Amino acid sequence: MSAFLAIYLREMLILRRRILRQAASWAVSPLLYVLTFGCALGATFQVGGRSYLEFLIPGLVAMASMTQAFAIATEINVARFYFHAFEEFQAAPVGRLSYVLGETLAGISKAIVAIAIVLAIAWLFGVRLHYGPFFWLAVLLDSFAFASLAVAMAMLVRSHADQTLLTSFIITPMGFLGGTFFPLDGLPAWARGVLNLLPLSHASAAIRADAFGEPPRALHFLVLAGFSAVFFILACSTVGKARD
Amino acid sequence: MIRIEKLKKSFGKKLALDSLSLSVGKGELFAFLGPNGAGKTTAIRIMTGLSRKDSGTCEIAGADLDREPLKAKRLCGLVTQNVNLDGELSVAENLDIHGRLFAMPGKLRRQRASEYLGYVGMEDRAKDLVKTLSGGLKRRLMIARALLHGPGLLFLDEPTVGLDPGIRRKVWSLIKRINQDGVTIFLTTHYIEEAEFLAGRVAFIHEGRLIQEGTPAGMIAKVGEWAVDTFEGGAMRSDFFASREEAGSFLAGLPAGGAVRRANLEDAFLDLTGKRVL
Numbered sequence: 001m002s003a004f005l006a007i008y009l010r011e012m013l014i015l016r017r018r019i020l021r022q023a024a025s026w027a028v029s030p031l032l033y034v035l036t037f038g039c040a041l042g043a044t045f046q047v048g049g050r051s052y053l054e055f056l057i058p059g060l061v062a063m064a065s066m067t068q069a070f071a072i073a074t075e076i077n078v079a080r081f082y083f084h085a086f087e088e089f090q091a092a093p094v095g096r097l098s099y100v101l102g103e104t105l106a107g108i109s110k111a112i113v114a115i116a117i118v119l120a121i122a123w124l125f126g127v128r129l130h131y132g133p134f135f136w137l138a139v140l141l142d143s144f145a146f147a148s149l150a151v152a153m154a155m156l157v158r159s160h161a162d163q164t165l166l167t168s169f170i171i172t173p174m175g176f177l178g179g180t181f182f183p184l185d186g187l188p189a190w191a192r193g194v195l196n197l198l199p200l201s202h203a204s205a206a207i208r209a210d211a212f213g214e215p216p217r218a219l220h221f222l223v224l225a226g227f228s229a230v231f232f233i234l235a236c237s238t239v240g241k242a243r244d
Numbered sequence: 245m246i247r248i249e250k251l252k253k254s255f256g257k258k259l260a261l262d263s264l265s266l267s268v269g270k271g272e273l274f275a276f277l278g279p280n281g282a283g284k285t286t287a288i289r290i291m292t293g294l295s296r297k298d299s300g301t302c303e304i305a306g307a308d309l310d311r312e313p314l315k316a317k318r319l320c321g322l323v324t325q326n327v328n329l330d331g332e333l334s335v336a337e338n339l340d341i342h343g344r345l346f347a348m349p350g351k352l353r354r355q356r357a358s359e360y361l362g363y364v365g366m367e368d369r370a371k372d373l374v375k376t377l378s379g380g381l382k383r384r385l386m387i388a389r390a391l392l393h394g395p396g397l398l399f400l401d402e403p404t405v406g407l408d409p410g411i412r413r414k415v416w417s418l419i420k421r422i423n424q425d426g427v428t429i430f431l432t433t434h435y436i437e438e439a440e441f442l443a444g445r446v447a448f449i450h451e452g453r454l455i456q457e458g459t460p461a462g463m464i465a466k467v468g469e470w471a472v473d474t475f476e477g478g479a480m481r482s483d484f485f486a487s488r489e490e491a492g493s494f495l496a497g498l499p500a501g502g503a504v505r506r507a508n509l510e511d512a513f514l515d516l517t518g519k520r521v522l
Contacts, residue, residue: 006344013341014332084328091292091322092345093314243296244255244289 003094007102008109011075015110026068026114030060030121037181039125047183050212057122057129058208059180061115062142066178066200068114069143070171072107073150077160080242096239100151100232107147108140115139134221135210141224142203146171148231155238179204199227245270245397245428246291251300253286253452260286262452264300268430268445270396273423275443276432277509283452284432285325288401291430292322305396318346321390321427325402327382329389331375335366338374339389346393353392360388364418380411387418391427398422400431404438416441436510446509450517463512471511474502482511 015022033056042052080086089099122129157163178200184192195201206220246268253261261283268274276284289295291302293313302309304316329338336357343353361367364384374382383403390398400419404412419442423429433439439446440460447457456463468484470491475481484507485491491504 002347003345006341009344010330010333010341013337014330017332079330083331084324084326085330087294087322087324087326087328088342089345090294091317091320091324092342093317093347094345095314240296243294 003092004098004102004105007089007094007099008105011072011103011106012109014075015106015113019113023113023117026064026117027121030064030118033060033181034121034125053125054127054129054212055183055208056181057118057127058211059204060118060122061139061211062178062200062204062207063175063180064114064118065111065139065142065203066146067171067175069107069111069145069147070150070167071110072103072147073154073163073166074160075106076103076151076154077157077163080154081160086242090243096236099239100148100235103151104144104147104232104235107150108143111143111147112139129211130213132210134216135207137221138203138206138210138224141221141228142199142207145199145224145228145231148228148235151235152231152238155235155242174198174200177201179208199224245272245305246430247301247303248287248291249301251287251290251302252298253283253290253295254298260452261290261297264449264452264454266447266454266457268428270428271423271426273419273429273442273444274431275439275446276430276449277434277436277439277446277513278432278449279434282449284434284449285401286452287449288322288399288430288432292320292399293317294322294324318393319396321393321395321398323383323386323390323398323400323403325405327379327386329374329382329385331373333374334370335361335372335374335377335385336370338385339392342389342392348393356392356394357388360391363391364388380407380414383407383411383415384418387415387422391422395427397428397430400429402432402434404433404435412438436508440509448513448516450513455516456512460509463509464507467507467512467515469507471505471507472498472502473505474498474500476500482514484511484515 034053038053038056042056045052047055076086153166154163157166177195178198179195180200184195184201187195202220202223206216206224209216249265251261251264264287276287278284286295290297291304293309305319307316307319309316339357340353343356358367361370364387366381366384366388369377369381374385377385403419404415407415416438419429431442443460445457446460446463448455468486470485470488471482472485472491472495473480473482483494485494488504495502495504
């Protein structure tokens with residue numbers, strides 16, 4: 001199992017070299033959302049008796065968790081198609097499980113750093129929420145699911161351009177529709193039904209519930225755990241497909 | 245050390261390897277010589293687990309690549325044609341990650357990293373970022389990395405491609421030394437002089453098929469050890485002879501003149517395929 005640590009350590013060493021640039025880039029989107037949607041637009045209305053800014057922050061946490069965990073796919077593709085460093089793993093005695101575990105854990109770690117930045121921005125804007133164990137459990141399941149999906153997709157794509165398409169067609173729409181910016185309750189039943197199929201909808205709901213000090217709903221955690229398991233198994237089964 | 249039988253691989257309709265069979269013994273320095281696109285890299289990628297084969301068998305030091313892929317990989321080192329180092333990591337970090345991938349204990353990793361950096365003449369570059377190294381240093385680092393876990397078999401895929409002649413000679417000396425230290429080497433190249441200088445045994449590969457194998461001297465002797473090059477009707481022609489005297493007599497009878505030289509593996513390849521290696 002030391003191979004899984006090697007994969008993880010490599011990603012963390014690269015992150016350490018880039019951390020200042022990376023942290024600055026991770027702060028840009030949440031800061032813009034907080035300023036435009038949270039402060040400017042959100043000042044005119046409330047959601048469920050809370051300010052829109054308070055409603056928005058858990059959604060941004062869920063979105064940051066998803067996008068930064070999924071971004072591990074880009075790192076893998078750079079290693080595969082640009083630096084060819086992926087060949088080093090293919091030629092080494094590294095099992096599929098070790099590889100997927102190492103990359104998934106790296107995706108989760110990056111997501112946690114990105115979430116810390118979102119929470120720091122929230123604190124700077126005066127938002128004080130509850131960050132209990134269920135908040136972090138939901139964050140972990142959300143990032144685990146999307147990091148696993150990222151590994152699977154990174155193994156299946158044939159070029160870096162394909163990866164960009166996946167982000168445009170899957171991650172960006174989910175980021176906007178998965179209960180991050182607006183409550184799903186106000187939607188027609190059919191739309192709510194469709195959006196409830198998205199893992200991010202359940203992550204947003206679970207994170208928001210704990211942030212607001214509400215009791216957790218098992219359904220959200222079960223759905224996230226289910227997606228995590230399916231995506232992780234998918235990732236393990238696709239590692240061999242990256243060979244030509 | 246290596247035994248492959250009836251190896252086949254296609255990319256779409258293009259047949260890259262056509263029932264390739266060969267074996268390499270322990271301690272050999274074996275060169276796979278052929279033009280670009282002949283199937284050399286495909287063969288090496290299959291033997292090291294980077295590519296899948298369509299059919300055939302492949303055994304590395306007694307371990308079947310299908311049944312025991314991790315065991316086979318543990319016994320091999322690989323230097324790929326592309327530089328596949330992590331440019332954003334330092335020299336020492338690249339070696340450390342490699343050692344961890346092969347489950348080497350920390351003390352042994354550090355000891356071997358220091359030893360092999362010295363071996364390739366890079367002991368003072370451990371802290372440098374790889375992206376700041378020259379092409380020749382990157383190639384030497386790749387060799388040090390491939391040796392770090394102590395493999396008995398080293399695959400070198402075009403190890404000197406893109407290097408200037410001076411650096412190429414240094415890499416050749418290094419490869420010779422590694423082989424003399426007991427490591428079996430499987431080398432692919434399209435440089436004639438590289439195969440002649442380094443290899444104890446050479447195999448020609450052409451359009452995915454192994455067309456001849458033997459010692460460089462033996463393969464050249466089959467064609468004739470001496471060549472006379474003449475230029476007739478806008479094309480160059482080479483005639484081969486067993487001795488320099490025979491070549492000289494032939495040249496003396498040519499009204500347009502020509503040049504006598506020693507035959508090489510390129511001539512042997514040309515004789516078999518009608519095509520040049522380069």
